[in-house]
Amino acid sequence: MSHRNIILIGPMGSGKSTIGNIIARRLHREFQDSDQFIEKRTGVDIARIFDIEGEQGFRDRESNALIELLSQDNRVIATGGGSVLRKENQKLLKQRGYIIFLDTSVNQQMSRLARDKKRPLLQTENPRERLETLLQERRPIYLDLADLAVKTDKRAARRLAADIINQLPDNLT
Ligand code: S3P
Numbered sequence: 492m493s494h495r496n497i498i499l500i501g502p503m504g505s506g507k508s509t510i511g512n513i514i515a516r517r518l519h520r521e522f523q524d525s526d527q528f529i530e531k532r533t534g535v536d537i538a539r540i541f542d543i544e545g546e547q548g549f550r551d552r553e554s555n556a557l558i559e560l561l562s563q564d565n566r567v568i569a570t571g572g573g574s575v576l577r578k579e580n581q582k583l584l585k586q587r588g589y590i591i592f593l594d595t596s597v598n599q600q601m602s603r604l605a606r607d608k609k610r611p612l613l614q615t616e617n618p619r620e621r622l623e624t625l626l627q628e629r630r631p632i633y634l635d636l637a638d639l640a641v642k643t644d645k646r647a648a649r650r651l652a653a654d655i656i657n658q659l660p661d662n663l664t
Contacts, residue, residue, distance in 0.1 A: 495564035496588035497663060500575055500633055502626055503610055504603035505595035506643055506651070507569035513652035515567035518664060524569040528556050541611035554580055561587035572625070573612075575632045584636060589663055591655060592637035594630075597622045599644050 497514060499507040508524050515522035529552050530536055540549045553574055560568050561583055568588065574580055584590055600622050607613050615621050634640060639658055643651060656664060 495663075496561060497567045497659070498561075498584055498588035498590045499567070499569045499593060500584070500590055500636060501572065501593035501643075502595055502600060502622070502629065502633075503572045503613070504600035504607075505572075505593035506603075506648060507593055509648045510593065510643075510652050510655070511567050511569040513648060514656060517652065517656060518567070520565050520567050521563075522567045522569075523560050525553060525556050525560060525574060526569075526571050528560060529553065532556070536609065538609060538611050538614075546611075550577065557583055572629070575629060575636060581632070581636060589660065590636050590638045592633045592640040593643045594633070594640050595643045597626060600626075 497511075497518075497520070499511045501507055508527075511524070512522050514520075526537055529540070529549075533540060533552070535543075537549065540552065544552075550573070553571055554577060557570070557574060557580055560566065570584070575584070597619060601619055604610065604613060604618070604622075607618075612625070613621060639655070641651065641655060641658075646654075
């Protein structure tokens with residue numbers, strides 16, 4: 492199985508984009524972020540896509556983005572928190588990359604996302620409750636898909652990225 496891409500999975504606010512960016516720079520690889528890719532493609536932000544097309548419409552775009560992003564090798568890819576939900580995406584991620592799960596607590600997510608206005612799933616009365624529910628549903632999937640799981644709490648991004656790089660299989664560094 493080819494593991495030429497490095498794929499970051501995990502919930503909103505786990506640091507996928509930040510950590511992915513650092514890893515890509517250190518390994519001289521191209522970095523791609525699935526949400527940014529979708530926004531560039533459509534010319535509107537994720538919240539607007541949810542407004543117009545609903546979550547299903549967004550998930551279709553997300554699946555297509557993953558296919559496109561993973562059609563190349565040697566990339567570092569930050570996925571959206573819900574990209575692991577569809578079986579077809581799970582299969583593709585597994586086939587096309589080495590998967591790193593950023594395992595984050597709801598407290599840390601809250602400290603990063605408390606005032607977030609960009610994430611449609613958090614525009615609710617009780618964002619903490621929403622994050623807890625999503626994590627309960629998705630954490631088993633993240634764990635199941637992961638080649639490497641790392642706890643992110645109270646750890647500086649640079650240190651965490653360096654730790655991850657140290658744990659990567661030789662053929663990826
Ligand atoms: C989502 C996570 C977001 C974005 C969308 C839905 C989710 O990405 O794709 O708002 O379902 O968890 P991040 O994980 O980058 O915040």
